[in-house]
Amino acid sequence: MGSNEFFQEFEVFSKKTSKAAFQHQFSLLxxxxxxxxxxxxxxxxxxxxxxxxWVVNRKEIRGLNYEEKQMLNRLDNxxxxxxxxxxYLKKKWRHYEQQMLDEKEILSWGEK
Amino acid sequence: xxxxxxxETEEQKxxxxxxxxxxxxxxxxxxWMPEDYRNALIKLISMHGISEIMGAxxxxxxxxxxxxxxxxLGIMAKVQDEMGHGQLLLRVAEDLxxxxxxxxxxxxxxxxxxxxxFHNVFHMPAPSWGDAGLIGWLVDGAAIITQTNxxxxxxxxxxxxxHRICAEEVFHAQHGESIIMALAEGTEExxxxxxxxxxxxxxxxxxxxxxxxxxxxxxxxxxxxxxKIRPKTNExxxxxxxxxxxxxxxxxxxxxxxxxxxxxxxxxxxxxxxxDWSKLKEIMKxxxxxxxxxxxxxxxxxxxxxxxxxxxxxxx
Numbered sequence: 001m002g003s004n005e006f007f008q009e010f011e012v013f014s015k016k017t018s019k020a021a022f023q024h025q026f027s028l029l030x031x032x033x034x035x036x037x038x039x040x041x042x043x044x045x046x047x048x049x050x051x052x053x054w055v056v057n058r059k060e061i062r063g064l065n066y067e068e069k070q071m072l073n074r075l076d077n078x079x080x081x082x083x084x085x086x087x088y089l090k091k092k093w094r095h096y097e098q099q100m101l102d103e104k105e106i107l108s109w110g111e112k
Numbered sequence: 113x114x115x116x117x118x119x120e121t122e123e124q125k126x127x128x129x130x131x132x133x134x135x136x137x138x139x140x141x142x143x144w145m146p147e148d149y150r151n152a153l154i155k156l157i158s159m160h161g162i163s164e165i166m167g168a169x170x171x172x173x174x175x176x177x178x179x180x181x182x183x184x185l186g187i188m189a190k191v192q193d194e195m196g197h198g199q200l201l202l203r204v205a206e207d208l209x210x211x212x213x214x215x216x217x218x219x220x221x222x223x224x225x226x227x228x229x230f231h232n233v234f235h236m237p238a239p240s241w242g243d244a245g246l247i248g249w250l251v252d253g254a255a256i257i258t259q260t261n262x263x264x265x266x267x268x269x270x271x272x273x274x275h276r277i278c279a280e281e282v283f284h285a286q287h288g289e290s291i292i293m294a295l296a297e298g299t300e301e302x303x304x305x306x307x308x309x310x311x312x313x314x315x316x317x318x319x320x321x322x323x324x325x326x327x328x329x330x331x332x333x334x335x336x337x338x339x340k341i342r343p344k345t346n347e348x349x350x351x352x353x354x355x356x357x358x359x360x361x362x363x364x365x366x367x368x369x370x371x372x373x374x375x376x377x378x379x380x381x382x383x384x385x386x387x388d389w390s391k392l393k394e395i396m397k398x399x400x401x402x403x404x405x406x407x408x409x410x411x412x413x414x415x416x417x418x419x420x421x422x423x424x425x426x427x428x
Contacts, residue, residue, distance in 0.1 A: 006421060007216065026276065027203050029216065031424040043196050044276075046189075066143045 009058040010036040012044055018051045033057065119144075133340050138268035141207040152335045153267055154208050161201030162223050163231040167251075168194040169406045170234060174244040186287050187244065193280045200273045207269065224411050226398050233316050235400025242295055242305035246313055248288020250357060254320045256281045257353050266340040296364045303365075310361060311369045318387040319395075321350040354382040 007029040013022040025044040030036035036055040045053070064072070079085030083103060090100040099105070119125040125144045132139065139145055168191045175191060178184040202216055209215070222228035233251050238244060259278055265271045295302040324347040325333060336342050344352070355375075361368060373384040394400065398407060 026200055026273070027207075028199065029203065029206070031421070035424060039199075042192075043199050046192065046196070063142070066140070 006031055008032070008036075010040075010055045011058060011061065012036075012040040013054040013056065014040070014045060014050050015052050016049055020051070022052070022054060027058070030055075133266040137266075138271060139266055140268050141210075148335060149339050150208055150211075152332065152339065152341065153270065154205055155332070156336065156341065157201055157208070157270055158205040158219055158222075159229055159231070161198050161205055162219065162228055163234060164194050164201060165198035166223075166230040166234045166406060166410065168198075169409060170236070170238040170402070171244065171247060173238060174241065177241070178244075179241060183291070186290075190248065190284050190287055193284065197273075197277045197280070200276060204269045204273050220414055224407065224414075229396055229398075232319050232392055232395045232400070233313075234406065235395045235398075235403045236313070236316050237402050240305050240309060241291070242302075242309035243312070245288050245291030245295060245306070246309040248284050249292045250288070250310075250313060250317055250361075251320070252281055252284045252288055253357055254317055254353050256285060257349050257356070258321065261344050261349060262342045265342060270341075292364070296366070306364075307366055310366050314369050315387045315391070317353070318350065318384070319389070319392045321353065322346040323389060323392070324350075351382055354384065358382070 008031065009027055010030055010033070011027050012025040014025055015022050025040070028036060028039050028043055030039050033055055037053065040053055040055055041050075090102070093100045119128045126146055129139070129143075129145060129149075139149075171187060171194070172191045175184060175188050178187050202219060205219065206216060209218070219228065223230070233247075233254075238247060256278065259274050259281065263271060263274050263278065265274065292306055295306045322333070325345050333346055337345065354373075358368065358373065358375075370385045373382065375381075376383050391400075395403065398404065
């Protein structure tokens with residue numbers, strides 16, 4: 001049997017804690033998804049803590065080639081979509097003796 | 113972007129490729145690349161990957177003979193890491209080989225027929241526990257120098273693999289240092305064991321980095337430097353190794369088997385006795401002291417495990 005049809009390529013993703021985002025680890029060869037899962041742990045996750053693992057057959061992944069990646073370059077003026085365009089408010093609020101409710105402040109409310 | 117997005121001719125593609133790597137961009141497996149770049153990478157990375165696997169063999173000899181349970185666990189973990197590094201690197205090589213239709217099986221066959229080489233140090237015997245320690249300390253130390261030299265390699269998948277590998281190599285180096293330190297601070301017999309290992313391995317360590325550049329523009333190392341796969345020459349790497357390790361070896365009261373070795377302050381370089389380069393040539397023909405024995409071990413285990421690969425292939 002040629003190893004051509006025997007091995008399939010899997011990409012391995014894992015996350016360190018249940019809250020973390022999945023991170024790409026590396027790829028491996030395995031005859032099926034079950035073996036890929038075993039090998040993912042053996043190959044890439046021998047030391048660091050791990051909360052979850054995905055193995056994805058490469059056949060199922062649609063990626064971008066070099067030419068397509070060039071289309072990802074952002075237009076340079078996106079200020080109207082970001083808080084950067086409203087940075088002047090900080091100074092305004094200071095004038096009214098109020099603090100700006102910025103991203104850091106607003107996201108901290110979830111912890112309270 | 114200075115060049116047009118879609119390159120049409122081979123020349124334009126080559127130009128765009130060179131612009132990209134000169135800008136410090138990294139190349140991905142599916143990107144266009146010149147044939148000699150691909151071939152240089154295949155040669156380098158498949159040799160590196162196979163060397164990791166062959167390198168596990170002299171070390172695994174010491175797993176059953178390690179002097180304590182802690183040492184046994186440590187060296188077992190290291191041997192497993194080396195096999196893991198082999199897996200990572202073979203994946204990188206396989207993706208590069210894809211247009212040629214060659215697979216992992218082909219890489220193994222090349223090893224068995226002698227077409228694919230493995231690193232000189234893994235053709236050598238490791239007769240004592242001192243050798244097991246020395247391999248971790250100085251052989252891995254030398255490997256760390258060559259591998260960190262390529263951490264920012266122009267080929268992205270290799271660079272990513274090396275980041276993983278080098279992080280684990282730090283553990284290997286300290287594992288080796290710990291063995292050496294215990295022996296160096298031990299009995300007279302233990303000290304001799306370390307000294308014998310240093311004496312035995314010194315020449316191999318110098319050979320490890322390869323010959324200094326001779327004809328510029330022709331050798332393998334010039335291609336890898338031109339394409340920014342690595343920045344430093346063989347000799348620069350050997351010098352870096354000597355700078356880092358000679359003082360450490362001497363500080364433990366060990367002797368280097370080269371009475372002429374010294375650092376020349378004026379030239380800012382190490383002056384040392386050249387190793388016997390003909391030995392490297394013999395090893396490259398798999399005529400080293402342990403070449404055939406270890407190749408045979410690999411061959412037998414590959415054949416004996418064929419049924420596992422076949423059986424697993426039936427389940428899907």
